[in-house]
Amino acid sequence: MTDLSRIVAVCPGTYDPVTEGHLDIIRRAAGLFQQVVVGVVAHSPRKDTLLTAEERLTFLEDSLGGSDNIRVEIFDILLVDFARKWGARALVKGLRAISDFEYEFQMAQLNRKLAPDLETVYLMASPEYSFLSSSGVKEIAKYGGKVDDLVPPAVAARLAELFS
Amino acid sequence: MTDLSRIVAVCPGTYDPVTEGHLDIIRRAAGLFQQVVVGVVAHSPRKDTLLTAEERLTFLEDSLGGSDNIRVEIFDILLVDFARKWGARALVKGLRAISDFEYEFQMAQLNRKLAPDLETVYLMASPEYSFLSSSGVKEIAKYGGKVDDLVPPAVAARLAELFS
Amino acid sequence: MTDLSRIVAVCPGTYDPVTEGHLDIIRRAAGLFQQVVVGVVAHSPRKDTLLTAEERLTFLEDSLGGSDNIRVEIFDILLVDFARKWGARALVKGLRAISDFEYEFQMAQLNRKLAPDLETVYLMASPEYSFLSSSGVKEIAKYGGKVDDLVPPAVAARLAELFS
Amino acid sequence: MTDLSRIVAVCPGTYDPVTEGHLDIIRRAAGLFQQVVVGVVAHSPRKDTLLTAEERLTFLEDSLGGSDNIRVEIFDILLVDFARKWGARALVKGLRAISDFEYEFQMAQLNRKLAPDLETVYLMASPEYSFLSSSGVKEIAKYGGKVDDLVPPAVAARLAELFS
Amino acid sequence: MTDLSRIVAVCPGTYDPVTEGHLDIIRRAAGLFQQVVVGVVAHSPRKDTLLTAEERLTFLEDSLGGSDNIRVEIFDILLVDFARKWGARALVKGLRAISDFEYEFQMAQLNRKLAPDLETVYLMASPEYSFLSSSGVKEIAKYGGKVDDLVPPAVAARLAELFS
Amino acid sequence: MTDLSRIVAVCPGTYDPVTEGHLDIIRRAAGLFQQVVVGVVAHSPRKDTLLTAEERLTFLEDSLGGSDNIRVEIFDILLVDFARKWGARALVKGLRAISDFEYEFQMAQLNRKLAPDLETVYLMASPEYSFLSSSGVKEIAKYGGKVDDLVPPAVAARLAELFS
Numbered sequence: 006m007t008d009l010s011r012i013v014a015v016c017p018g019t020y021d022p023v024t025e026g027h028l029d030i031i032r033r034a035a036g037l038f039q040q041v042v043v044g045v046v047a048h049s050p051r052k053d054t055l056l057t058a059e060e061r062l063t064f065l066e067d068s069l070g071g072s073d074n075i076r077v078e079i080f081d082i083l084l085v086d087f088a089r090k091w092g093a094r095a096l097v098k099g100l101r102a103i104s105d106f107e108y109e110f111q112m113a114q115l116n117r118k119l120a121p122d123l124e125t126v127y128l129m130a131s132p133e134y135s136f137l138s139s140s141g142v143k144e145i146a147k148y149g150g151k152v153d154d155l156v157p158p159a160v161a162a163r164l165a166e167l168f169s
Numbered sequence: 170m171t172d173l174s175r176i177v178a179v180c181p182g183t184y185d186p187v188t189e190g191h192l193d194i195i196r197r198a199a200g201l202f203q204q205v206v207v208g209v210v211a212h213s214p215r216k217d218t219l220l221t222a223e224e225r226l227t228f229l230e231d232s233l234g235g236s237d238n239i240r241v242e243i244f245d246i247l248l249v250d251f252a253r254k255w256g257a258r259a260l261v262k263g264l265r266a267i268s269d270f271e272y273e274f275q276m277a278q279l280n281r282k283l284a285p286d287l288e289t290v291y292l293m294a295s296p297e298y299s300f301l302s303s304s305g306v307k308e309i310a311k312y313g314g315k316v317d318d319l320v321p322p323a324v325a326a327r328l329a330e331l332f333s
Numbered sequence: 334m335t336d337l338s339r340i341v342a343v344c345p346g347t348y349d350p351v352t353e354g355h356l357d358i359i360r361r362a363a364g365l366f367q368q369v370v371v372g373v374v375a376h377s378p379r380k381d382t383l384l385t386a387e388e389r390l391t392f393l394e395d396s397l398g399g400s401d402n403i404r405v406e407i408f409d410i411l412l413v414d415f416a417r418k419w420g421a422r423a424l425v426k427g428l429r430a431i432s433d434f435e436y437e438f439q440m441a442q443l444n445r446k447l448a449p450d451l452e453t454v455y456l457m458a459s460p461e462y463s464f465l466s467s468s469g470v471k472e473i474a475k476y477g478g479k480v481d482d483l484v485p486p487a488v489a490a491r492l493a494e495l496f497s
Numbered sequence: 498m499t500d501l502s503r504i505v506a507v508c509p510g511t512y513d514p515v516t517e518g519h520l521d522i523i524r525r526a527a528g529l530f531q532q533v534v535v536g537v538v539a540h541s542p543r544k545d546t547l548l549t550a551e552e553r554l555t556f557l558e559d560s561l562g563g564s565d566n567i568r569v570e571i572f573d574i575l576l577v578d579f580a581r582k583w584g585a586r587a588l589v590k591g592l593r594a595i596s597d598f599e600y601e602f603q604m605a606q607l608n609r610k611l612a613p614d615l616e617t618v619y620l621m622a623s624p625e626y627s628f629l630s631s632s633g634v635k636e637i638a639k640y641g642g643k644v645d646d647l648v649p650p651a652v653a654a655r656l657a658e659l660f661s
Numbered sequence: 662m663t664d665l666s667r668i669v670a671v672c673p674g675t676y677d678p679v680t681e682g683h684l685d686i687i688r689r690a691a692g693l694f695q696q697v698v699v700g701v702v703a704h705s706p707r708k709d710t711l712l713t714a715e716e717r718l719t720f721l722e723d724s725l726g727g728s729d730n731i732r733v734e735i736f737d738i739l740l741v742d743f744a745r746k747w748g749a750r751a752l753v754k755g756l757r758a759i760s761d762f763e764y765e766f767q768m769a770q771l772n773r774k775l776a777p778d779l780e781t782v783y784l785m786a787s788p789e790y791s792f793l794s795s796s797g798v799k800e801i802a803k804y805g806g807k808v809d810d811l812v813p814p815a816v817a818a819r820l821a822e823l824f825s
Numbered sequence: 826m827t828d829l830s831r832i833v834a835v836c837p838g839t840y841d842p843v844t845e846g847h848l849d850i851i852r853r854a855a856g857l858f859q860q861v862v863v864g865v866v867a868h869s870p871r872k873d874t875l876l877t878a879e880e881r882l883t884f885l886e887d888s889l890g891g892s893d894n895i896r897v898e899i900f901d902i903l904l905v906d907f908a909r910k911w912g913a914r915a916l917v918k919g920l921r922a923i924s925d926f927e928y929e930f931q932m933a934q935l936n937r938k939l940a941p942d943l944e945t946v947y948l949m950a951s952p953e954y955s956f957l958s959s960s961g962v963k964e965i966a967k968y969g970g971k972v973d974d975l976v977p978p979a980v981a982a983r984l985a986e987l988f989s
Contacts, residue, residue, distance in 0.1 A: 113293040275463075
């Protein structure tokens with residue numbers, strides 16, 4: 006049997022920008038696993054990001070500062086390779102809705118094909134964040150709407166600046 | 170921060186009977202958590218069970234025998250109280266399909282309301298078991314269909330006996 | 334064009350028992366329509382109710398007392414006939430999840446076939462009640478779990494009494 | 498390669514009672530396959546039927562009379578064994594909604610495990626029947642609602658008689 | 662209690678182009694609310710529109726002309742701010758399918774966070790329009806397919822002209 | 826009644842690139858219908874393709890070579906017109922997941938409006954391919970991941986070349 010004394014989990018995402026919903030999932034993951042590595046996808050495969058990878062990493066680090074067992078890293082390789090590099094046994098994802106479920110189900114099976122030893126585990130989004138997405142936040146911010154309850158203060162300030 | 174050196178997880182279910190799909194989820198859970206307690210619901214809230222609680226426990230123990238960090242227990246109290254009794258930090262459930270997702274999402278939120286410190290984590294069913302349910306197995310067995318690939322041999326034998 | 338000065342809406346349900354989620358939908362409906370009639374289904378088509386129709390009506394009336402434009406009525410006829418009797422233009426239902434959506438979509442089309450002038454309108458459940466159902470409440474109460482935040486105090490007391 | 502000159506398809510169901518939606522699927526299947534066998538499940542695994550198997554068969558035969566390549570049969574064995582008995586290459590099912598999809602997906606995989614050579618093919622319900630189910634029809638008829646557009650005339654008459 | 666004598670509802674959309682499905686929802690909304698304001702999103706956040714905002718407004722006005730309680734307006738601000746400007750108590754949206762439901766559920770919660778007094782109410786698409794979307798219409802028109810039953814005649818003519 | 830001795834079915838797709846999941850559906854369709862025409866969409870309506878239409882056709886032909894009743898054709902017209910041109914009675918599509926179901930339901934109804942005689946029939950994806958999509962394959966290949974089990978060898982080689 007494997008040594009279970011130190012299980013590493015990866016929380017992957019684009020985090021463009023990080024929301025309170027992301028932070029909730031990451032903190033809950035850190036209550037279940039000995040070490041959590043937040044993996045920031047350098048380049049989103051589908052569209053250009055609003056923030057640079059470095060900005061996205063900094064906002065995560067600032068919001069999660071003080072957690073002993075969480076670290077944040079940028080990656081530009083296949084997710085399963087990133088997980089392997091950190092010795093991770095698990096990927097942790099949040100599920101908000103059916104469309105997440107669908108996509109995640111396919112990704113879980115695909116990743117398992119690529120890396121049979123890596124489990125993907127899911128946490129259901131907290132009800133108060135179940136409506137929250139990075140793209141929703143950006144759409145509100147673009148029209149000058151208030152996003153203070155949805156993202157950390159520094160992110161809200163940066164979005165206001167970008168869309169002013 | 171909580172001591173993370175020994176995290177207990179509960180895999181609850183009616184297991185009437187246990188299927189290869191259940192065993193797959195339990196074994197994968199045992200690769201992620203230090204101790205797994207399989208919780209057998211004594212009386213199903215919705216319908217009578219085919220097998221007694223003791224039979225269901227025995228089939229689980231026989232199938233999982235030899236795993237150091239898995240034990241099987243019957244319970245007849247609220248799930249969150251059972252989890253608390255064993256000092257569990259997590260419930261582990263398998264997700265096969267959208268209807269599972271819906272039900273599980275509501276249960277996760279309800280259980281979180283009852284026990285805020287208890288996380289529910291989900292593993293996606295392996296593709297080869299994504300079609301498998303205890304009630305499907307019973308329906309096949311009832312008409313004399315072959316269930317050997319779907320449940321452990323002792324369960325298949327018992328079902329054949331019950332429906333002969 | 335129809336006279337729109339007094340639109341009646343019906344909120345149908347079994348309410349066995351009423352939950353905070355039901356009350357939220359009814360109150361929100363009363364902010365949109367001039368008169369809301371809460372219709373309590375006398376006999377559930379699928380299973381026996383725990384509470385009598387009179388008990389269910391009383392708990393609703395006690396919880397909604399003081400709202401000028403809400404009244405509660407028991408009915409034992411086809412829903413569209415009940416709505417017609419009250420001159421209702423709309424049925425109001427809460428949507429919590431995909432499985433609700435599916436069922437409601439079929440009911441909406443069926444009711445429209447039976448009564449083309451009656452619209453069914455949907456309100457999304459508030460996130461804090463999106464996990465809440467009468468059957469979930471009963472299951473918790475049955476095992477002695479705390480349901481105080483989920484139902485009105487009088488309902489919680491009655492459930493405790495019934496399951497003691 | 499198999500001889501494709503005469504492909505038999507089975508349309509299984511409880512048909513308690515047959516609806517216009519069922520007839521639509523059966524007739525469309527008969528436009529695609531050389532021979533269609535409508536298989537009437539003798540005893541529903543989940544609940545008692547309202548009509549006897551013979552009544553259900555008769556209503557189907559009366560409604561489908563005159564179709565050269567459709568026949569109706571009662572069965573009380575495993576569906577895949579019934580299909581095999583008739584030399585069927587395909588099962589044909591209608592899909593109305595997500596919950597159908599879920600259930601059907603699991604049944605398709607289960608049946609494929611039991612009978613690898615038997616394909617399950619799906620036709621989407623016509624929009625005008627997408628809301629229609631046998632249980633909905635019975636619920637309406639029970640309260641004296643009009644079901645004339647939803648089922649064949651003889652079925653409507655029988656339901657009126659049963660619920661009077 | 663709020664004065665309910667004059668409730669305004671907003672029907673927001675890109676309407677690129679308006680379809681018979683959109684018109685059905687707008688007209689049904691106008692049977693439930695005293696005043697309906699159709700809000701035409703000036704710039705779609707996701708992709709370029711085929712028609713200008715003015716064209717989209719004109720096609721709506723031409724199709725809805727003669728309805729006393731419907732007006733059409735272009736907007737380029739946050740939807741909740743547009744609703745507030747018109748004193749609207751409700752947003753009215755059509756639901757066609759699960760993917761709509763998902764997206765709409767998240768938007769409803771997000772908008773409620775931004776404007777707690779604004780309700781989002783949903784009407785289920787009529788079965789005959791449940792398959793209809795602006796992008797589907799454009800795809801058909803692009804290949805010279807017939808869209809006469811799907812959109813108003815003037816829209817069909819304009820699409821034919823654009824894709825010729 | 827129509828002559829059913831020779832039924833043609835069309836399997837449409839972009840096939841950018843063809844996956845083992847596509848091939849599984851096409852081969853199963855060829856077991857049900859006398860003639861299968863694989864229709865390769867020349868230009869994807871949503872995004873640029875990675876491979877040319879000719880490359881996509883060649884990979885399909887190479888993988889399906891030897892099947893008497895399957896041919897591959899590129900098309901750049903409306904799908905229903907392509908089907909009509911080949912005298913097809915049916916379109917055959919694979920269903921992997923809920924999001925497929927939603928999209929396919931709308932397309933089926935739309936196509937039926939355009940061509941009432943053309944049926945769309947669905948086969949459920951085999952469990953081992955239920956996670957597989959062309960875009961997933963491209964994403965893995967882009968980061969140098971192994972796609973040998975997911976696509977035919979010639980496709981894997983071409984992807985490696987394109988992304989090197």
